[in-house]
Amino acid sequence: xxxxxxxxxxxxxxxxxxxxxxxxxxxxxxxxxxxxxxxxxxxxxxxxxxxxxxxxxxxxxxxxxxxxxxxxxxxxxxxxxxxxxxxxxxxxxxxxxxxxxxxxxxxxxxxxxxxxxxxxxxxxxxxxxxxxxxxxxxxxxxxxxxxxxxxxxxxxxxxxxxxxxxxxxxxxxxxxxxxxxxxxxxxxxxxxxxxxxxxxxxxxxxxxxxxxxxxxxxxxxxxxxxxxxxxxxxxxxxxxxxxxxxxxxxxxxxxxxxxxxxxxxxxxxxxxxxxxxxxxxxxxxxxxxxxxxxxxxxxxxxxxxxxxxxx
Numbered sequence: 001x002x003x004x005x006x007x008x009x010x011x012x013x014x015x016x017x018x019x020x021x022x023x024x025x026x027x028x029x030x031x032x033x034x035x036x037x038x039x040x041x042x043x044x045x046x047x048x049x050x051x052x053x054x055x056x057x058x059x060x061x062x063x064x065x066x067x068x069x070x071x072x073x074x075x076x077x078x079x080x081x082x083x084x085x086x087x088x089x090x091x092x093x094x095x096x097x098x099x100x101x102x103x104x105x106x107x108x109x110x111x112x113x114x115x116x117x118x119x120x121x122x123x124x125x126x127x128x129x130x131x132x133x134x135x136x137x138x139x140x141x142x143x144x145x146x147x148x149x150x151x152x153x154x155x156x157x158x159x160x161x162x163x164x165x166x167x168x169x170x171x172x173x174x175x176x177x178x179x180x181x182x183x184x185x186x187x188x189x190x191x192x193x194x195x196x197x198x199x200x201x202x203x204x205x206x207x208x209x210x211x212x213x214x215x216x217x218x219x220x221x222x223x224x225x226x227x228x229x230x231x232x233x234x235x236x237x238x239x240x241x242x243x244x245x246x247x248x249x250x251x252x253x254x255x256x257x258x259x260x261x262x263x264x265x266x267x268x269x270x271x272x273x274x275x276x277x278x279x280x281x282x283x284x285x286x287x288x289x290x291x292x293x294x295x296x297x298x299x300x301x302x303x304x305x306x307x308x309x310x311x
Contacts (some may be wrong), residue, residue: 015235018211020243023237028076030239037069037076040097063127063154064092065121065255070134071177072100077133077242085131085255086247087204090218098139103176105135105187109143116143116152118254127154129255133242134212137161138181138191141221143200146190152303157203157251160210162190164218167169168211183218195225196280203254205241207233253289 024309065085075095086093096115098108116128130153132140137158143149165183180187181196189250206219213219221228236244 004126016209019235019237019240022235022240023211026237026243033076033079034074034267035076037074037095037097041075041095042079043094043119062091062255063125063129064094065129065131066112066116066119067093067095067202068132068136068140069095069097070136073133074100078131080243081248081251083132084252089165091129091255092119094119104138105177105180106142108139109147109149112139112143113147113149116149120152126152128152129155129157131157131159131251131255132161133159134161134238135177135181137204138163138187139270141191142187144200145195145198145226150197153200155201155203155255157205157246158219158221159205159251159256160207160213160219160238161204162189162213162218163221166212166214166218168214192223195223198226200227202228203231203251204228205231205233205247205250207236207238207241209234209236210238210241214236215264248295 003106016215027094067075067082069075069077078095082093085091097113098110101208102108116130120126130140130144132138137156138161140149140153140156141158141161141163144153162181165185165188167179168182173182179185182188203220204219204221206213206216208216210216210219220230231250233241233247235245236247241247
């Protein structure tokens with residue numbers, strides 16, 4: 001099934017224009033912030049407060065969250081999301097800057113595995129949550145599925161991640177990382193292989209206005225062995241996914257509890273599914289907080305897929 005986030009009930013043309021304007025504004029702001037994220041952050045001590053408003057007895061009640069940026073980006077993209085996730089002081093939120101010279105996401109996934117172990121040891125936790133934007137989500141998923149990361153990762157949230165590969169910008173195929181994000185790549189073949197018993201819950205946000213996903217539905221997770229929920233976002237482009245208030249609220253609620261509760265304040269009602277919309281995934285399907293079950297929101301996608309909601 002699929003989820004939809006619809007900030008305003010606009011026509012397709014109006015929504016596309018709105019998404020394009022928002023992308024331009026976000027890009028301008030991100031270019032200003034980009035230099036602030038070039039250096040790796042210094043991990044906070046285990047007893048450090050993430051907010052002065054949280055009472056001592058509630059600090060660290062939830063698994064820590066590690067944020068992974070996308071291709072050629074850095075941790076500055078998560079300024080707003082990080083603040084929101086750590087606002088109540090009940091979870092530690094950190095970012096992971098991988099090298100902009102990375103040539104193989106599998107190597108980065110192994111580095112991520114060490115970073116997760118270090119975070120668990122430092123915070124005294126057995127499990128963590130991961131949030132990945134674009135390529136960062138693919139790195140995190142490879143760690144979960146292929147490197148045993150499901151033993152450590154409770155929930156993986158991806159934002160505009162090419163789970164089935166993207167064909168955008170064919171002139172960039174000279175870059176090894178770009179080739180790994182193509183539909184026919186060896187990496188995606190590995191992720192498509194059976195993953196029985198995977199213990200990580202996954203939530204994938206995707207948008208029909210994501211200009212870096214070709215086709216747009218490629219940002220959905222469709223795998224028979226994975227406990228996945230696909231969230232469709234309307235009126236939001238690729239760069240805006242980590243900063244849009246509705247998406248941030250949905251991500252926070254997805255990490256706070258069952259993904260069926262991950263509806264934003266602007267959530268639109270979800271139409272009840274028809275027989276053709278019924279999910280083929282073996283996992284349970286839960287109703288959204290709007291009071292209706294999510295419908296299959298794939299753009300012509302086929303195959304087995306997880307449950308979903310609408311925001």
